[in-house]
Amino acid sequence: MPRINVESILELLNEHDLLVDNEFENNSDSFTGITYNSKNVSKNDLFFCKGNFKESYLIDAIKLGALGYISEVKYKNATIPGIIVKNVQKTMSLISAAFFGFPENNLKIIAYTGTKGKTTSAYFTKSILENTSKDHTALFSTINTVVGPKPEDATKSSLTTPESLDLFTNMYKSVNNKMSKLVMEVSSQAYKKDRVYNLKYDIGVFLNISPDHIGKNEHPTFADYLHCKEQLLVNSKVCVINAETDYLKDVYGAAKATSPLDDVYLYARKGYQNSEDLPVDIQFESLVDNLNESQIKISAVTEKGKALNIDGIYDINLPGDYNESNAVAAAITSALSGSTTEDIEAGLSSTIVPGRMESYTVKNHANVYVDYAHNYASMHSLLEYLSNQTKHDGKIIVVTGSAGDKGEDRREGLGKAISEFGDQAVLTMDDPATEDPKDIAQQIADNISENVRVSYIEDRKTAIINTIKNSNPEDIVIIAGKGHDPYQKINSQDVPYESDSVIVQQVVKGL
Structure with missing residues (x-):
């Protein structure tokens, strides 16, 4: 079973110039587990205080049996010794590798x-x-x-x-x-x-x-x-x-x-x-x-x-x-x-990538493609390829959104790519996190040219179903961004989501 002692940890930290202070009196003390999640602590674990950390997490870890902690700051209310470091992320990488025997x-x-x-x-x-x-x-x-x-x-x-x-x-x-x-x-x-x-x-x-x-x-x-x-x-x-x-x-x-x-x-x-x-x-x-x-x-x-x-x-x-x-x-x-x-x-000749260029034929409606494309580079490549390879007299319709709290530049890029090849955009939710999905959609829409028809349907499943059902046989519908992702990231929660692929399959079966 994996195990690491204080002495080995100190050697690693000194080698990488990361050690600030060691509160352990006995360097032979050893840990049978390591974790950064206070809910997963077991007896004799080493606990990493990282990220948006609250001292209450450390107190919870101590109650569950943590033997020591590693942090960039000292916690006066801690009843277990700590190892104080310059960078807890680098430290966790070093110790994790050593704990599992490299x-x-x-x-x-x-x-x-x-x-x-x-x-x-x-x-x-x-x-x-x-x-x-x-x-x-x-x-x-x-x-x-x-x-x-x-x-x-x-x-x-x-x-x-x-x-x-x-x-x-x-x-x-x-x-x-x-x-x-x-x-x-x-x-x-x-x-x-x-x-x-x-x-x-x-x-x-x-x-x-x-x-x-x-x-x-x-x-x-x-x-x-x-x-x-x-x-x-x-x-x-x-x-x-x-x-x-x-x-x-x-x-x-x-x-x-x-x-x-x-x-x-x-x-x-x-x-x-x-x-x-x-x-x-x-x-x-x-x-x-x-x-x-x-x-x-x-x-x-x-x-x-x-x-x-x-x-x-x-x-x-x-x-x-x-x-x-x-x-x-x-x-x-x-x-x-x-x-x-x-x-x-x-x-x-046999590679299959879930959620990448999945193609669905929908009776009396558009051909539908599901893909993870989520930025300008990937969306541009996808739409350009489908536009060049598919002979169609109908519209290229894109259902997409963009993630919240990160990659704000993607929103402009998505709007630009849709403007280059799309005829219609249905903007919807895609992992909005703490942002308002309507605000994210508006930022995409602000970068879509006037000749593209734009609409907003917040519920992603509804957006997919309605778009396919309202399409014509000569159209192409691209569902972009999530592929097989089984959840939506809303605030701090992973909210279950059937995935784009499953929803499209349901529509195909229903029609």
């Missing part, structure tokens, strides 16, 4: 970051590696957390990258379930909030960057957002970069700062010339691209690229030209992890 060392970790495409790329990679590792690949994604091969080993995710304690808990479970590889998404917030402090990756992938997550509760500036994204490359042994990304010079610089150039791979669409004139190792081209079939050709350009042995033609199970680049990233990382071309072919 499980990351027993996993080959492939990590993805990017404004869009993280989830799809992660699912592509897991699908490929399932063939390579014989179903021993864990997945930490925006949608699901998978720590083992059994159905009960898969749970819904609440964050793209969870708190460090939860992250290392899941790594520990994965190792115990004999997982040998881990594919994970790493958000910019994971670095901003020190959730992945001191964690290293075998392979780090930078997909793209565009303005997102800028706001009072996220990144103050785009420069800060980019810096946090780049930290994934700084902390990776091998780096894989989409050469078509904006700010390539900065991104490439971050990679080569800590990795030899032989361990930095660039890929791009055939014919693309990056602004920095950097050599591309792998290029790809689209052979077939429609709603029913997608096929790409991958070709190595450099000797380093040729050593991967991934040249060939591949079928992709997910439509969309924007998914082709994600598939190439997965092919490269999988090859670096020991996958064969046969593994890659099997994985790319």
